[in-house]
Amino acid sequence: MEDIERFIEGFGRFQKQYFAAGHPLFASLREGQHPSTLVIGCCDSRVDPALLTDSAPGDMFVVRNIANLVPPCTPQAPPGVSSAIEFAVCNLQVERVIVLGHARCGGIAALMAPRQLAPETDFVGRWMKIAEPVRQRIESGYQHRSLDERRRLLEQASILQSLDNLMTYPWIASRVAQGSLKLHGWYFDMECGALMAYSARQQCFLPMVPAAQAGPRAA
Structure with missing residues (x-):
């Protein structure tokens, strides 16, 4: 209470x-409402997009799900996430879409170490299958890396997968081609308080806001 x-x-x-x-x-x-931005974020209680960006009510239209995933545009796509994206892009005419991932993501951890639940009740496992192709690439290409390193790679690669999946929606692809809609991939590193963005030119995530400086220790 x-x-x-x-x-x-x-x-x-x-x-x-x-x-x-x-x-x-x-x-x-x-x-x-007239938000300029759609944010696709994670349900994680530590990663509130409005809090992280110090935004006011009405500034952003937010869709949150396990591991900030975007399903590809197919007849089988989960309608909840896809309908929210459609409403933001087609009805609200947002100017940008940000896929906001983060460190220590529980959904990504579940993808790497799935629980032994019956398929009909393993809703997390079924949802995370969206990122299964990415997991396979990371696991096969970075076998020599530690578990923590592979998890971080997968957290960031799944953001890029979601950006690719956004482009399978025709009304997103057409607006991106026209230049009226921008797509961004962001990564919140809660380990150090940094905010990173994907650079297509550098093909990696680079700091937009660097790691927080530790304050003076109390006497």
Whole structure:
């Protein structure tokens, strides 16, 4: 119950900030939303896109799922994620899509060491099959690397797989070709507090915001 009370108190602070003080933001948002960015992030409780980017309500349209995966555009694609992407791109006309992955991803860990559950109830395992081709490439090409290194490689490679899968949606591919939609792959390294972005030119993830500097130790 302590968590519930904390959440309720938190909403009270939110209410005071955006409603009780005559803040104009929600007066505008009541008329509709116009986010410029779609973020496809992970469900992980440590990786809240709005918190990480210090964004206000209405700034971004967020789709969160296990391991920030995008299924390819097929009749069998899970409609929940695909419909959210369609709404953001076709209805809201977002200008960019960011696939936001992160270090220590539980979904990627599950892909590398699957649990022994019955197929009909292993929802995580079935969902993570989207990234199975990437796992096979990493495991076969980097056998000499440590488990932690392979996991990090897979976390980043799955972001690129999701970017490739986004391009299988015709209404995304056409807007990218027209230059009205940009796709980005970001990686939050919670080990050191850095934010990295994929560079197609360098073919690797490079720091956009470098690792946080450790503050002075308490006496």
